[in-house]
Amino acid sequence: MEKILVLDFGGQTCQLIARRIREIGVYSEVVPGDTPVESLPLEGVKGIILSGSPYSVYDAEAPKVDPRVSSLGIPILGICYGVQQLAHLFGGKVAPLDHREYGRSRLFFTEASPLFEGVPEGFVSWMSHGDTIVEVPEGFRVIARSEHNLVAGITHERLPLYGIQFHPEVTHCAYGLTVLENFAVRICGARKTWTMASYLEDVQGLLRTQVGDDPLLLLISGGVDSTVVAALLLKTFPPEQVHLLYIDTGLMRKNETEEVEANLRTLGASNLYIVHAEERFLSALKGVVDPEKKRQIIGDVFIQVQEEELRRRRIPDQAFLAQGTLYTDLIESGKGVGNKAKVIKSHHNVRSPLIERKRKEGRVIEPLSMLYKDEVRRLGAHLGVPREVLERHPFPGPGLAVRILGEVTREKCDILREADAIFIDELKRRHLYHEIWQAFCVLLPVRTVGVTGDDRNYGYVVALRAVTSKDGMTADAYPFPTADLLEIAALITNRVKDVGRVVYDVSSKPPATIEWE
């Protein structure tokens, strides 16, 4: 498969580069920036992109590209820190200037370059740098300058080396896709053959080689990601080879287990195991209020239940463990490819010891781990996964436990389930469900005073959360029409006896996260 390799030096928008290249129709994947040449997956690589970074090239601990990469004969495009590395590597000079460029800057060409074919002079690029190339190395020429007259693009006189100081991958950069397409297609000669259909074929080929006839155990939640993996496995292997394990943690939404079971049957699953483990999870969570502690306990119980089921069902130990892990799960858990990212939340599917052990043994299958949610939805559509499943809002593995602040009890789960079901049903009835990326209720650990039927009421507070997002990495509060919000709040307090008050969470991510814990 032809591809463009992105070397990750810890830039915020590194994955976005690969995303955009795939949007153009060329496959792209990300690898750690300091990978030595002999360990780079070079098969089919038509071009290499060096990403941005929070570091400066002259920092002692700055991540460095293997210098041999530049003599492979493969075209290279350095973006921001990437171009600074090229300059540094070839003997030029990079320095922190007083004049930094953050945000928009017009760009002016100093000579024609295939990189800027079809891009008009003076277009508005998007920058984010404090360092600048102040001496261009020998053998290189400047091809563009910013409106502040700083070096904004360079090219080598003989070698296929290019570099730009701006970020073509962000949507705020005009002609960004054109610049990336010029590099990938015009300069590297990659063909635009990557589609979801071709990706599907490639993934199926790889899976068949890796798994052979060994049994596969997929941990399935009925959410978008694991259901798409289920459809993929059931299309790739005979149904008897695929075992699906769903764990009802007791922290699920109303009627979740019944709906999931029905959906999974329609995919043609024969070995479907539904494990009811409510008691296990609730008793382990008794008295626990700290959010990180809750996550850790839930992760541990997940593993115990999985291991017991493997033994009980006599599924051999060499079984491959499959999950619906996405790139976002990895990066939030501090496990992005470039290993320079920070831990935000430890997703149970990434950091559990069972998974880590299986991962070391090469027995974990995560076919979606390079993709984002919207790409997974497109893949699911190719696989014929029903729209109702693909368009479901995400639901986290720890479930209601991270939406009940303070101690989790069955009584509170029941209250939250009722309120949440009303909220979601109303969003669907009002045709708002698909405008929102994720919506749910949160049960707060406080009671407040109210008056109902002329009597005193002392009920819980429920917070409504509804966000818009593309990939869950950033999010904004959904701007509800006021009438909808007021009517939904009234329905919840009227129908759920223990809820006396409803509030709406208007925080964006960042600084908040989508879930409250």
Ligand SMILES: Nc1ncnc2c1ncn2[C@@H]1O[C@H](COP(=O)(O)OP(=O)(O)OP(=O)(O)O)[C@@H](O)[C@H]1O
């Ligand atoms: N109740 C569960 N039983 C078994 N496996 C689960 C359960 N909850 C989560 N998992 C596993 O953990 C993975 C990550 O969960 P996550 O919620 O991110 O994905 P999902 O549930 O498949 O999709 P969505 O994000 O749409 O909810 C799942 O893909 C699945 O493999």
Ligand SMILES: O=c1[nH]c(=O)c2[nH+]cn([C@@H]3O[C@H](COP(=O)(O)O)[C@@H](O)[C@H]3O)c2[nH]1
């Ligand atoms: O499977 C999961 N296990 C987890 O531990 C977990 N924590 C958060 N989420 C989901 O991830 C997305 C981003 O969530 P946050 O903004 O709250 O970090 C949102 O869609 C969250 O619902 C999880 N999913």
Ligand SMILES: NC(=O)CC[C@H](N)C(=O)O
């Ligand atoms: N976005 C980047 O790659 C920034 C590179 C470098 N840290 C600078 O400030 O110039």
Ligand SMILES: [Mg+2]
């Ligand atoms: Mg889920």
